[in-house]
Amino acid sequence: xxxxxxxxxxxxxxxxxxxxxxxxxTRNGRxxxxxxxxxxxxxxxxxxxxxxxxxxxxxxxxxxxDCASVYGNEKQIGAAFKVILDGGITREExxxxxxxxxxxxxxxxxxxxQSLHDLGLDYLDLYLVHWPFPNFHPPGxxxxxxSPDAKPYIHKEFMKTWAQMEELVTLGLVKEIGTSNVTxxxxxxxxxxAIIKPAVNEMExxxxxxxxxxxxxxxxxxxxxxGFSPIGSPKRxxxxxxxxxxxxxxxxxxxxxxxxxxxxxAVVCVKWAAQRGQIAIPFSxxxxxxxxxxxxxTENPLTEEEMTGIAGVDKNCRLIKGQVFLWKENQxxxxxxxxxxxxxxx
Ligand SMILES: NC(=O)c1ccc[n+]([C@@H]2O[C@H](COP(=O)([O-])OP(=O)(O)OC[C@H]3O[C@@H](n4cnc5c(N)ncnc54)[C@H](OP(=O)(O)O)[C@@H]3O)[C@@H](O)[C@H]2O)c1
Numbered sequence: 001x002x003x004x005x006x007x008x009x010x011x012x013x014x015x016x017x018x019x020x021x022x023x024x025x026t027r028n029g030r031x032x033x034x035x036x037x038x039x040x041x042x043x044x045x046x047x048x049x050x051x052x053x054x055x056x057x058x059x060x061x062x063x064x065x066d067c068a069s070v071y072g073n074e075k076q077i078g079a080a081f082k083v084i085l086d087g088g089i090t091r092e093e094x095x096x097x098x099x100x101x102x103x104x105x106x107x108x109x110x111x112x113x114q115s116l117h118d119l120g121l122d123y124l125d126l127y128l129v130h131w132p133f134p135n136f137h138p139p140g141x142x143x144x145x146x147s148p149d150a151k152p153y154i155h156k157e158f159m160k161t162w163a164q165m166e167e168l169v170t171l172g173l174v175k176e177i178g179t180s181n182v183t184x185x186x187x188x189x190x191x192x193x194a195i196i197k198p199a200v201n202e203m204e205x206x207x208x209x210x211x212x213x214x215x216x217x218x219x220x221x222x223x224x225x226x227g228f229s230p231i232g233s234p235k236r237x238x239x240x241x242x243x244x245x246x247x248x249x250x251x252x253x254x255x256x257x258x259x260x261x262x263x264x265x266a267v268v269c270v271k272w273a274a275q276r277g278q279i280a281i282p283f284s285x286x287x288x289x290x291x292x293x294x295x296x297x298t299e300n301p302l303t304e305e306e307m308t309g310i311a312g313v314d315k316n317c318r319l320i321k322g323q324v325f326l327w328k329e330n331q332x333x334x335x336x337x338x339x340x341x342x343x344x345x346x
Pocket of ligand 1: 231236264282289
């Protein structure tokens with residue numbers, strides 16, 4: 001029975017032993033479980049529902065949580081962490097990520113301290129620059145919304161933000177730092193100029209958007225890839241959908257192994273992610289779903305043929321396009337992703 005019912009943190013009878021969950025090791029020798037719980041409820045779930053799911057997820061064996069200040073729920077998730085820690089799980093057993101939002105690139109230390117305060121923690125295992133663009137957008141805004149003072153990626157400016165990320169490590173407030181939503185040309189410059197190199201890169205990764213080139217690049221630089229929207233974010237808000245978007249969990253190549261194993265196609269996406277070599281951070285507040293996602297990385301792997309089949313279904317279908325970060329008129333979202341191989345000119 002869950003905490004919500006008993007008011008007591010209890011390891012669930014059907015839990016997965018966290019020691020059985022595989023992990024990836026960063027350049028600094030730190031271990032990150034290959035599956036973490038996403039905590040972005042979008043506009044569908046309240047902060048309290050997500051906080052309950054964090055407790056429920058810990059009761060079934062999750063030890064890795066992907067948070068961010070912009071998700072607007074760190075205070076409530078902090079209350080969940082207190083329940084988990086009071087319930088006997090040690091801080092060292094948990095791997096907790098947070099991220100600095102775009103309007104705080106100039107004051108990363110304050111932003112991190114706020115997240116630590118809200119989450120009720122002394123340190124974060126991982127802190128990410130959420131997006132490489134310093135533009136504020138209110139949560140839930142429409143994709144056509146543009147910030148009047150929107151700026152492009154300016155490497156010199158980004159490195160000022162990165163220097164503050166490095167300071168967080170020096171201060172002992174975070175164990176490791178990383179990037180998110182960056183491209184190969186941006187990462188090349190960041191790797192060249194960073195004193196503390198990114199330990200991870202969080203990027204959109206699912207069967208229909210495998211980003212093989214960036215994935216290979218990240219691995220070649222000893223950066224651990226963390227894949228967000230690993231199931232293809234099937235329930236993202238309509239404002240984030242376009243007519244050409246494809247649906248991973250409706251793909252026959254994903255459905256076939258799901259039928260063989262008697263699981264939901266979402267579970268096949270998580271298995272594929274873990275077996276391919278990235279960390280997956282699927283979101284669900286529903287016990288049945290988050291438990292089956294966790295179990296998926298410890299039992300019944302996909303066969304080599306199934307892995308090869310899924311490698312062949314990439315549709316280059318980016319779902320989180322980032323339109324709101326465009327900085328001038330008449331641009332298309334592709335400009336954010338440096339498709340020419342060079343950073344798009346300001
Ligand atoms: N760094 C970034 O910029 C960035 C961007 C986007 C997301 N993220 C992170 O990535 C996390 C996950 O991304 P996401 O929420 O966009 O997409 P996702 O994890 O691909 O998809 C989540 C949806 O899949 C469904 N689902 C999950 N497990 C399932 C299962 N076993 N069976 C059936 N359905 C299942 C859930 O439906 P139900 O709700 O019905 O359970 C949920 O709504 C976020 O929460 C956030 O932490 C980071």
